[in-house]
Amino acid sequence: MKFTDGYWLTRPGITPLYAADVDDIRVDEAAGTMTVFAPTTVIRERGDTLNRPMLTLGFSSPAEGVIRVRVQRHAGAVHRGPDFETFAEEGSRPSITLDDAEGVLEAGDLRVRVQRDGAWSFAFEQGDTVLTTSLPRSVGHMTGPDTTWVHQQLSIEPGERIYGLGERFGAFTKNGQVVDAWNADGGTSSEQSYKNVPFYLTSRGYGVFVDDPSAVSFEIGSEVNSRVQFSVEGETLDYYVIAGPTPKDVLRRYTALTGRPAKVPAWSFGLWLTTSFTASYDEATVNEFVDGMAERDIPLSVFHFDCFWMREFQWTDFVWDERAFPDPEGQLARLHERGLHVSAWINPYIAQRSVLFAEAVEKGYLLKTTDGGVWQWDMWQAGMALVDFTNPAATDWYVSHLVRLMEQGVDTFKTDFGERIPVDGIAWHDGSDPKRMHNYYPQLYNAAVFRALEQHRGVGEAVVFARSATAGGQQFPVHWGGDCDSTYASMAESLRGGLSLALSGFGYWSHDIGGFEGTPDPGVFKRWLAFGLLSSHSRLHGSDSVRVPWEFDEEAVDIARSFTKLKMTLMPYLAGIAEQAPATGTPMMRPLVLEFPADRGGYDADGQYMLGDALMVAPVFTADGSVEYYLPEGRWTSLLDGSVVSGSRWISERHGFDSVPLRVRPGTVLPIGARDDRPDYEWAEDVTLACFELPDGYDAVTVVPGLEGPSTSFRVQRVGDEIIASSEDATAGWSLLVGDELVETNTAGEIRITLQEVSA
Structure with missing residues (x-):
């Protein structure tokens, strides 16, 4: 103002x-x-x-x-809530x-x-x-x-x-x-x-x-x-x-x-595939998509059912459309047998045609007007009303329907909407100020769903795909960037949104690969694949057209396969940086100013990001593959082709659809996993420690988290021309990679490589 x-x-x-x-x-x-x-x-x-x-x-x-x-x-x-929940430091x-x-x-x-x-x-x-x-x-x-x-x-x-x-x-x-x-x-x-x-x-x-x-x-x-x-x-x-x-x-x-971001399950870092929004689908379509990904060797972790798993005009009633899904429990069980997790779309609205509407009205579970009636409008769904999460009984009622879905086999929910919250002529159950509740509503909505998942699945196993949030919403991950166009410009604006959210306390972030509105041309889709699969969470999703790669061309299939597999091999590293969000609030995707605060050259760099502290990603936002990005000081190595460039400057390059600037920070020991078919495996088993531009005198410990058990620590040193690696924790074989020289060891042994051997 x-x-x-x-x-x-x-x-x-x-x-x-x-x-x-x-x-x-x-x-x-x-x-x-x-x-x-x-x-x-x-x-x-x-x-x-x-x-x-x-x-x-x-x-x-x-x-x-x-x-x-x-x-x-x-x-x-008079002060009426709601208020942000804040946590004081004990004894301070x-x-x-x-x-x-x-x-x-x-x-x-x-x-x-x-x-x-x-x-x-x-x-x-x-x-x-x-x-x-x-x-x-x-x-x-x-x-x-x-x-x-x-x-x-x-x-x-x-x-x-x-x-x-x-x-x-x-x-x-x-x-x-x-x-x-x-x-x-x-x-x-x-x-x-x-x-x-x-x-x-x-x-x-x-x-x-x-x-x-x-x-x-x-x-x-x-x-x-x-x-x-x-x-x-x-x-x-x-x-x-x-x-x-x-x-x-x-x-x-x-x-x-x-509030710190919660820990999310390992399987959530894999590739999510959805039915898309209004595209026609049924059980056969879902099977076709899943089979198609498997036949093309594209690892898939989560299948998401968007809005029309429920019948039209009845959102939300939490009832599968029997015309398309006559056996939902059986279908979800079969997806689980294939190693997939299942996500279902929900929103906080109850349409008048929903079988739940009359019950919700009778019990006072819906937002009311100041004259005591139920607030309704026809945007989105005819006669739509809003669940009043300030009423504990309404929250319990809503969650009870989620529990029923979880018992059917749903593992997670996409908590869509939560922004269209009225302020005029309405009265919340707890007397909240409507203007304060407008932004705060998604906090109640996402918290209710996330806590229900935690209770049913266990702490650390809950994850949502949420669109709306405010301060404190980082406690209920993951969040995605909303409805973007299927264009290069929208790729860039989506990234800017993610970078701003990262500096607002949110530890994880995703976006619709290929864009949501419209159908991307094959070039946009292929460029977006690399960007999406080098984000913390990765989802193929669209509006009225599907996003399975073979709908574009065979090169898109190859790119989807290669970058999905690349992400799976990076899980020992990604799992480590993911632990920093709940521990310290540091996000997985980081603007350069967060990782290099003393380097003014990166202050305005909004077309790139650090994925953790070691990998720099610069998505390509052009049809011809041209890209410009900034590198801080040092010699940075491409993880894709091994080329090395010096930093403290802006770099201009041109990349094919199968490539992207993905450079490793100098002084990095990057743990690379032995599996490329799924995100949830024992990351330290047969791990490779790839060394990049380690300075003389380097001496640090690289920790690879355990999927369920303890972490494994590896000490890497450089003494003159010799690289020495050892571990007292390893219980399986592991390798050391310096340049093109790969040396393997069993369990806790020691590895030594000289730089002369590498150069030879």
């Missing part, structure tokens, strides 16, 4: 009040709070206190490196000092310093570095014709980049943008987003989380060029400043505050 008209003027109809002076600072040691009372003019004499509004700022801390700020004008307003208490010059609250190495005298100012500092500052006219209360707002502006330095704010498909660097955090079903080609997260991260190594699930408006250097402004309607603004110093540190602290 913009409140000013240029530098000097306020927009018509807006009456501003700014914190202008510090009248007093009070400390409550027992509560760990520091409260600043800020009149909206400089107080020079007693008369200035009359008829003068005051803003109150409260400072506290839930954890080291995190400071909470509350800005209020009138504190007596801030230190507060107060003297005649300033008040300082310290949370570990992060502090906020409030000046008592002079121009209005408070600053957030980490060590000797001032991260950001609240300057004059930065804390404000705005009154308009029909509502009020509270805003905060925090300074940004020249060259500082702003990232995150959820899954946003426009420019990856958010400087100069206006971002309104309001979930919408807008596809991937507009400023709208399915996953709005009121959190941003900066290249200077700190983050800001606005603790409000309603429509937070961000002006990122777009109202005041040197500031980020964020505002909410009402009388209160809550936000957190989160310290680094690195972007990974910020995400670690942010996800500790809002």
Whole structure:
């Protein structure tokens, strides 16, 4: 929300009040709070206190490196939830000092310093570095014709980049943008987003989380060029400043505050194939797809049944369409016998024609209007109503139908929709504020489904395919990028959305290989295969046309096979980086700024990503195969053809459909698995440790997770011209690969290779 008209003027109809002076600072040691009372003019004499509004700022801390700020004008307003769930660090208490010059609250190495005298100012500092500052006219209360707002502006330095704010498909660097955090079903080609997260991260190594699930408006250097402004309607603004110093540190602290991504099952990293949305299908079609993948030696892990596994006009009733699926239990059992997992599409809506509608109305399970009726409309499904997940009984009822499907053999659910949540004339069961519930609804929806899967399948075995989310939604993975076009441009915008989501605390991400809307030409499909199979999760999905590779050409079949098998062999590595998401909040797919925060060359690189810390992927977004990407310092090796190029520069290349820039970071020991037919195998068994540009003196341990048992550790050293590898944990054979030289050993033995042998 913009409140000013240029530098000097306020927009018509807006009456501003700014914190202008510090009248007093009070400390409550027992509560760990520091409260600043800020009149909206400089107080020079007693008369200035009359008829003068005051803003109150409260400072506290839930954890080291995190400071909470509350800005209020009138504190007596009724507060209705929902609120984001946040997690305080046990035993953490801030230190507060107060003297005649300033008040300082310290949370570990992060502090906020409030000046008592002079121009209005408070600053957030980490060590000797001032991260950001609240300057004059930065804390404000705005009154308009029909509502009020509270805003905060925090300074940004020249060259500082702003990232995150959820899954946003426009420019990856958010400087100069206006971002309104309001979930919408807008596809991937507009400023709208399915996953709005009121959190941003900066290249200077700190983050800001606005603790409000309603429509937070961000002006990122777009109202005041040197500031980020964020505002909410009402009388209160809550936000957190989160310290680094690195972007990974910020995400670690942010996800500790809002919830870490859950661990997902190993089978979910394999290839998912769907029926597509409106394409005609039945049991025979499903069998044809599955048989076709097997006959062409394309490993398949999950088969997904999209909307029309249920009858038209009856979504959601959780009942298989008997015309197409006369024996669902038998069919799912047969898919399981082939080693496949089964996914089913659901949404949180109950159509009037559904057999469940009358029961849900009678028991009060659906969202109501303020006059006591059921809210309904005809978009998506005729007479559609919305399950009210603020009602525990409604949640239990909804989950009971999922349990029945799980007992039939469904392993996971695609939790579609959750964005089209009304705000006018409705009343939630628990009295929630409709504007706050709009963005928060998918949190309740996805949590209900994910927790049901955990209870039925076990912790670590639950996974959903979710479209909508907000802050904290990372706890219920996986999320995919929504409805994209089948074009090269949409490939790129999808990636930008994934990169922004990664810097918003989400550990895993996927997208529709080939695009959703329309039918991709074979070139787009083949380029998208490489991108999709080098993402954390990989799904073939479309709208009115299918995405089985043989529908395009034989080369597409070959490419699908080769990149699927490549991903399966990378599982010892992928399983290791996947563990970092629940442990530290570090995502699997990483923008360069996250992995190389000191290298300004990668700050704006939005057409590539690091898959973990070792692999750089640059999808090809052109028909002729031309691609430009940035490499940080060092000699980077292509995992596909072995070529080596030096970094600290932008690289221009041309690739065939069967290739993509996939380069290994120098100083990497990459564990490569012995199987290429499935993702869930014993990754350390017969593993190969591939060494890339190890510097003299290299000495590190590579850990390969166990599928169910303990991890296996391998120590790799370089001493002069000799590479030495050993393991005390290995219980099966393993190999060391340096260049083209491959040496094998049994169990815990030691391997030595000289570089002269490799060059020979």
